[in-house]
Amino acid sequence: MAAQGAxxxxxxxxLVKCIEDLREKxxxxxxxxxxxxxxxxxIQVELQQLTKRLAAINESLARKLDTKNEYDKVIQETEAAYLKILESSQTLLTVLKRESVSMTKRR
Structure with missing residues (x-):
């Protein structure tokens, strides 16, 4: 019986050692x-900050793209008006030359 007790x-x-090992793990x-x-x-805090920053950049980009589009529109309209002015100037010059020649012939 002593052997069984031992x-x-x-x-x-x-068992106690195994339980202690498991507790340490x-x-x-x-x-x-x-x-x-x-x-x-x-990481969640950083992600929130980056998300806010991304939203701000997206808003800024949208505003800047709108402004750029306005510039494009104004440039296009100005160029079209300038071409009309050039055409009118060319027409005026042609008329003026014709009148000058006509006036010279009358003399």
């Missing part, structure tokens, strides 16, 4: 979980 005591000591896992949760929180 075997039982040995098994008991081994659990504590290590708890630390890893806490570290990753902390990192996750930091």
């Amino acid at each position: 075997a039982l005591q040995s098994s008991n000591a081994e 659990r504590e290590g896992m708890l630390k890893q979980i806490a570290d990753e949760e902390s990192e996750k929180m930091k």
